[in-house]
Amino acid sequence: MSRLIQEKKLGSGRIVAVAIENNKTSQYAAKWAVDNLLPKDQSLLLLHVRQKAASIPTPKLQRWKVEEQRKLEEARFAEETALALAEKEKAKCIASMEAAETSQKIAELEAQKRMNAESEQKRKTVDILSHSPARYRKYTIEEIEEATKFFSNSLKIGEGGYGPVYRSELDHTPVAIKVLKPDAAQGRSQFHQEVEVLSCIRHPNMVLLLGACPEFGCLVYEYMANGSLDDCLFRRGNKGALPWQLRFRIAAEIATGLLFLHQTKPEPLVHRDLKPGNILLDRNFVSKISDVGLARLVPPSVADTVTQYRMTSTAGTFCYIDPEYQQTGMLGIKSDIYSLGIMLLQIITAKPPMGLTHHVGRSIEKGTFAEMLDPAVVDWPVEHALHFARLALGCAEMRRKDRPDLGKVVLPELNKLRDFAEDNMPMMMMFGVPTGFTPRSNYNYSHSSISSAQVSHRHSLLVVSPAYIIVINIICFSCRIP
Ligand SMILES: Nc1ncnc2c1ncn2[C@@H]1O[C@H](COP(=O)(O)OP(=O)(O)OP(=O)(O)O)[C@@H](O)[C@H]1O
Numbered sequence: 001m002s003r004l005i006q007e008k009k010l011g012s013g014r015i016v017a018v019a020i021e022n023n024k025t026s027q028y029a030a031k032w033a034v035d036n037l038l039p040k041d042q043s044l045l046l047l048h049v050r051q052k053a054a055s056i057p058t059p060k061l062q063r064w065k066v067e068e069q070r071k072l073e074e075a076r077f078a079e080e081t082a083l084a085l086a087e088k089e090k091a092k093c094i095a096s097m098e099a100a101e102t103s104q105k106i107a108e109l110e111a112q113k114r115m116n117a118e119s120e121q122k123r124k125t126v127d128i129l130s131h132s133p134a135r136y137r138k139y140t141i142e143e144i145e146e147a148t149k150f151f152s153n154s155l156k157i158g159e160g161g162y163g164p165v166y167r168s169e170l171d172h173t174p175v176a177i178k179v180l181k182p183d184a185a186q187g188r189s190q191f192h193q194e195v196e197v198l199s200c201i202r203h204p205n206m207v208l209l210l211g212a213c214p215e216f217g218c219l220v221y222e223y224m225a226n227g228s229l230d231d232c233l234f235r236r237g238n239k240g241a242l243p244w245q246l247r248f249r250i251a252a253e254i255a256t257g258l259l260f261l262h263q264t265k266p267e268p269l270v271h272r273d274l275k276p277g278n279i280l281l282d283r284n285f286v287s288k289i290s291d292v293g294l295a296r297l298v299p300p301s302v303a304d305t306v307t308q309y310r311m312t313s314t315a316g317t318f319c320y321i322d323p324e325y326q327q328t329g330m331l332g333i334k335s336d337i338y339s340l341g342i343m344l345l346q347i348i349t350a351k352p353p354m355g356l357t358h359h360v361g362r363s364i365e366k367g368t369f370a371e372m373l374d375p376a377v378v379d380w381p382v383e384h385a386l387h388f389a390r391l392a393l394g395c396a397e398m399r400r401k402d403r404p405d406l407g408k409v410v411l412p413e414l415n416k417l418r419d420f421a422e423d424n425m426p427m428m429m430m431f432g433v434p435t436g437f438t439p440r441s442n443y444n445y446s447h448s449s450i451s452s453a454q455v456s457h458r459h460s461l462l463v464v465s466p467a468y469i470i471v472i473n474i475i476c477f478s479c480r481i482p
């Protein structure tokens with residue numbers, strides 16, 4: 001801060017000096033004093049004009065000023081600290097954003113790599129599958145056309161939700177050819193892969209998938225001479241009544257096949273469509289589950305449409321569908337247990353499925369259960385049948401969690417009942433020919449006359465080829481016959 005000094009000499013020789021701070025107001029004040037006071041001979045020795053009156057320090061003001069200064073310093077310090085902190089945070093944020101970006105890029109690269117590896121693996125698998133001989137017998141459409149006489153109605157033995165079925169002969173073997181409807185046949189390579197998988201899943205109580213014509217969605221199955229359990233229970237085509245011993249045995253066979261399906265690795269195979277129409281009987285009345293994995297061969301939309309179609313349009317068939325599946329759309333192995341329960345009730349009553357659980361339950365309560373049993377059989381062991389019915393009702397419980405476990409409860413109980421039935425089985429029946437029954441097949445079988453009917457039926461092994469089945473059967477047969 002500079003100083004302005006004005007001087008004036010008075011007649012008496014005295015010097016008056018005005019010192020002011022270099023600020024405008026003070027300058028004016030000094031000028032006024034020099035111009036106005038001195039000429040009037042005012043004595044002014046030293047006029048030291050400061051910028052403010054407060055510039056004349058008092059202890060209080062001094063303290064206030066120090067205090068203010070301190071506050072100002074503090075505020076400035078706080079501001080500086082906050083600014084520094086903000087800078088630090090900003091730097092941190094930028095660093096973490098950069099890190100996130102980098103790891104996202106790495107993840108994207110990894111995903112891309114994985115996708116490439118997967119598609120390469122898929123390509124290799126398809127390549128291997130299409131170049132290696134298929135694990136199932138591949139038929140050309142010409143062979144299928146010839147075998148079915150160009151899909152002649154005279155050879156048609158039925159039609160279900162997925163398409164018509166023809167009775168025929170291929171490779172000198174009686175077969176049933178199912179021709180999937182065009183909307184059901186999905187991509188050729190996927191169909192091929194699914195058939196590959198299904199043809200590996202073999203069990204004595206599952207209808208054997210012999211081959212396929214993947215280009216036209218045709219499936220070739222072993223021919224089951226005694227048709228479906230439905231036909232047998234309702235005695236279509238002049239069939240005699242199934243004896244109770246065979247019914248108990250069939251029930252245990254179905255549960256054995258089903259447990260095998262549910263134990264498939266890596267995922268259990270849920271049948272989705274268990275009903276007496278999908279249990280087929282061979283010429284020795286050995287029962288096998290049919291249409292295994294069919295839902296996998298068609299696009300999910302088609303499988304759902306078939307299920308919906310059954311629920312809405314075919315009277316009665318919706319009765320086999322798990323109520324919890326109907327409510328939630330969630331399918332599980334316990335859905336099959338529900339269907340099994342309804343089917344078991346039909347096996348002993350030969351009644352339609354509608355309201356069957358209710359009727360059987362009521363009859364047990366009223367003590368009139370014996371009247372529910374199929375009257376075509378005259379020698380029912382009522383106590384055992386009642387035990388059978390209670391087990392079936394448990395399977396058909398409305399809630400999944402109330403249904404018994406197939407492997408731990410249902411199968412062991414049905415096996416006991418089968419043992420009881422076999423202990424009471426006439427010799428003729430042991431050889432698979434129930435009285436009053438005529439197999440519907442016109443074919444002369446050229447292969448071994450020993451069938452799995454004579455086997456102890458507790459095999460749940462994965463059989464790798466039909467030849468293997470025959471070998472097992474022969475061994476068991478020779479052990480059983482006295
Ligand atoms: N392998 C087979 N051997 C002998 N007959 C068979 C064979 N497969 C199917 N059939 C007969 O063909 C008919 C139609 O079978 P299909 O499986 O197409 O229909 P479904 O069992 O009535 O209904 P879904 O479509 O639910 O299976 C059945 O009556 C069955 O008896």
Ligand SMILES: [Mg+2]
Pocket residue numbers: 160277278290291
């Ligand atoms: Mg079927």
